[in-house]
Amino acid sequence: MVGKQRGVGYEAIADILRSRIASGELPAGEKVPSENDLMEAYGVGRETAYKALRLLRDDGLTVSRQGAPTRVRKFEPIRRYANERLSAEVWGNGTSMWDIDVRDEKAKVTDVEVTRLESSSKVAAALNLTRGEPVVRRSRRYLLDGKPILRAISYLPAKIADGTPIAQPNTGPGGIYARLADLGHAPAMFREEVRVRMPTKEEKAQLKLDRGTPVIIVVRTASTAEGQAVEVNEMTMDSASYILDYAINA
Amino acid sequence: MVGKQRGVGYEAIADILRSRIASGELPAGEKVPSENDLMEAYGVGRETAYKALRLLRDDGLTVSRQGAPTRVRKFEPIRRYANERLSAEVWGNGTSMWDIDVRDEKAKVTDVEVTRLESSSKVAAALNLTRGEPVVRRSRRYLLDGKPILRAISYLPAKIADGTPIAQPNTGPGGIYARLADLGHAPAMFREEVRVRMPTKEEKAQLKLDRGTPVIIVVRTASTAEGQAVEVNEMTMDSASYILDYAINA
DNA sequence: CAGTGGTCTAGACCACGAT
DNA sequence: TCGTGGTCTAGACCACTGG
Numbered sequence: 001m002v003g004k005q006r007g008v009g010y011e012a013i014a015d016i017l018r019s020r021i022a023s024g025e026l027p028a029g030e031k032v033p034s035e036n037d038l039m040e041a042y043g044v045g046r047e048t049a050y051k052a053l054r055l056l057r058d059d060g061l062t063v064s065r066q067g068a069p070t071r072v073r074k075f076e077p078i079r080r081y082a083n084e085r086l087s088a089e090v091w092g093n094g095t096s097m098w099d100i101d102v103r104d105e106k107a108k109v110t111d112v113e114v115t116r117l118e119s120s121s122k123v124a125a126a127l128n129l130t131r132g133e134p135v136v137r138r139s140r141r142y143l144l145d146g147k148p149i150l151r152a153i154s155y156l157p158a159k160i161a162d163g164t165p166i167a168q169p170n171t172g173p174g175g176i177y178a179r180l181a182d183l184g185h186a187p188a189m190f191r192e193e194v195r196v197r198m199p200t201k202e203e204k205a206q207l208k209l210d211r212g213t214p215v216i217i218v219v220r221t222a223s224t225a226e227g228q229a230v231e232v233n234e235m236t237m238d239s240a241s242y243i244l245d246y247a248i249n250a
Numbered sequence: 251m252v253g254k255q256r257g258v259g260y261e262a263i264a265d266i267l268r269s270r271i272a273s274g275e276l277p278a279g280e281k282v283p284s285e286n287d288l289m290e291a292y293g294v295g296r297e298t299a300y301k302a303l304r305l306l307r308d309d310g311l312t313v314s315r316q317g318a319p320t321r322v323r324k325f326e327p328i329r330r331y332a333n334e335r336l337s338a339e340v341w342g343n344g345t346s347m348w349d350i351d352v353r354d355e356k357a358k359v360t361d362v363e364v365t366r367l368e369s370s371s372k373v374a375a376a377l378n379l380t381r382g383e384p385v386v387r388r389s390r391r392y393l394l395d396g397k398p399i400l401r402a403i404s405y406l407p408a409k410i411a412d413g414t415p416i417a418q419p420n421t422g423p424g425g426i427y428a429r430l431a432d433l434g435h436a437p438a439m440f441r442e443e444v445r446v447r448m449p450t451k452e453e454k455a456q457l458k459l460d461r462g463t464p465v466i467i468v469v470r471t472a473s474t475a476e477g478q479a480v481e482v483n484e485m486t487m488d489s490a491s492y493i494l495d496y497a498i499n500a
Numbered sequence: 501c502a503g504t505g506g507t508c509t510a511g512a513c514c515a516c517g518a519t
Numbered sequence: 520t521c522g523t524g525g526t527c528t529a530g531a532c533c534a535c536t537g538g
Contacts, residue, residue: 009526009527010526010527011526015451018451034503034504034505035504035505035506036503036504044527044528045527045528045529045530046528046529046530047297047507047508047526047527047528047529048526048527048528050505050506050507051526051527053505054505054506058308058448059448060447060448064504064505064506065504065505065535065536066504066505066506066533066534066535066536067503067504067505067534067535067536067537068504068505068535068536068537069503069504069505069536069537070504070505077445082496082498083498086498086500087500088500177500186500187500188499188500189497189498189499189500190497190498190499190500191495191496191497191498192495192496192498193493193494193495194444194466194493194494194495194496195327195489195493195494196446196464196466196489196492197310197464197489197490198308198309198310198462198464201265201268212448214446214447214448214464214489216444216446239445239446239447239464240447242446243443243444243445244443244444244445245441245442245443245444246332246441246442246444246496246498247439247440247441248332248333248336248439248440248441248442248496249438249439249440250336250337250338250427250436250437250438250439250440259507259508260507260508261507284522284523284524285523285524285525286522286523294508294509295508295509295510295511296509296510296511297507297508297509297510297526297527298507298508298509300524300525300526301507301508303524304524304525314523314524314525315516315517315523315524316514316515316516316517316523316524316525317515317516317517317518317522317523317524318516318517318518318523318524319517319522319523319524320523320524
């Protein structure tokens with residue numbers, strides 16, 4: 001207890017609620033005591049009660065919307081198997097990679113945008129181009145049960161993608177990797193870089209993130225057997241929706 | 251601007267500061283306007299100014315300590331190459347895996363604790379044991395420049411580890427994987443599960459995390475060529491200190 | 501429309517860091 | 520010691536949800 005001498009502080013109150021959640025006394029989806037409840041129970045002012053609830057929310061333990069009671073947060077992440085997703089057998093057979101993650105169902109791709117532009121220095125470096133060399137940019141979002149869980153932006157060298165289905169919104173069965181294979185640029189090796197941070201305002205909005213939810217940034221580079229980079233894909237994922245799974249051979 | 255009708259809200263103030271940081275006007279390490287500055291500049295009360303600064307801090311953009319001015323946060327993550335780390339050549343030659351990450355330097359392992367206990371159901375499931383079967387638990391923390399960046403807890407079946415260097419604090423050159431190989435249980439396959447969330451209070455303390463810093467939870471399972479799990483390692487990483495790097499073959 | 505979360509102020513006091 | 524962040528209150532008003 002720092003600050004005020006006598007009485008409970010908002011961190012102490014938050015701690016009590018935290019442990020009630022951890023113990024299962026307050027299960028997922030359950031209402032948490034309201035500000036009024038806390039004011040009465042601990043003899044604190046409204047702002048202090050609010051701060052206690054805010055702490056929980058910022059730690060990702062609860063969700064709160066104006067007007068509605070604060071509730072214990074539910075998690076139901078999906079598992080993303082990087083190796084299975086990226087095996088040639090998957091995209092070779094026309095299976096959308098997406099099907100691997102979310103076996104059956106209502107997952108939807110939205111907001112597909114394909115544009116052509118000059119490469120930034122970052123993208124140029126990743127694709128081993130000279131800066132400014134044109135690239136095709138494909139951006140899209142993935143929805144699960146109506147909730148956006150992933151935003152992805154791919155860049156491919158225009159000299160490969162121009163005039164092919166890769167430069168079309170719908171790339172056909174197997175997606176861009178199958179098309180790259182058709183064109184003699186079959187990806188053989190992938191690298192994924194994983195970073196984590198709190199989202200920007202825009203990311204919060206685009207992914208409809210609750211407070212206290214970090215994002216995972218995955219930057220994937222696909223290369224041919226000759227080592228030529230043919231695609232770089234920057235994914236921004238809702239960390240509450242994903243468990244990443246990687247397999248590694250010794 | 252929600253809430254109060256007239257004037258700037260704390261989110262608006264935070265946004266202004268955010269963009270000043272993003273634009274580079276306030277570079278890493280630079281002082282951010284103080285509460286008093288903000289009160290005067292925007293004509294708001296102290297609590298409102300405080301909330302603006304708090305938001306930035308909770309978004310991981312700044313660091314603040316009592317007494318000292320709030321400053322723009324510095325990031326200097328290290329890159330962790332999962333595949334290189336786990337290649338048999340590395341631990342086969344007695345190179346500590348740690349050397350791969352942080353080539354030269356002052357990285358230190360501390361708080362090594364080795365105990366023997368009954369397996370929890372989670373650990374038993376991961377190692378393919380019956381629940382309660384004894385396991386050796388090895389926990390340690392890694393410090394970089396005095397800052398803890400990783401806490402790791404490994405579990406190995408006691409029937410393998412008992413009476414071997416694996417049950418000693420110092421496992422010798424090449425670490426536990428080299429010892430497992432000595433014992434005829436050389437790991438051939440690894441799986442890493444990656445989760446992300448905000449840290450618990452304990453994790454905040456153990457890793458000395460600034461506010462607004464998520465943790466990355468990596469659970470690695472090591473298996474022999476026969477598919478027998480021989481180790482499960484739960485790592486809790488400071489997300490501001492790490493970039494994970496995975497390689498995948500198509 | 502009652503209850504809940506969210507914002508705001510003015511004033512106060514405390515803890516800590518740098519000087 | 521002074522300035523900074525951190526905590527707290529009492530009272531007020533607003534925005535939204537749910538029954």
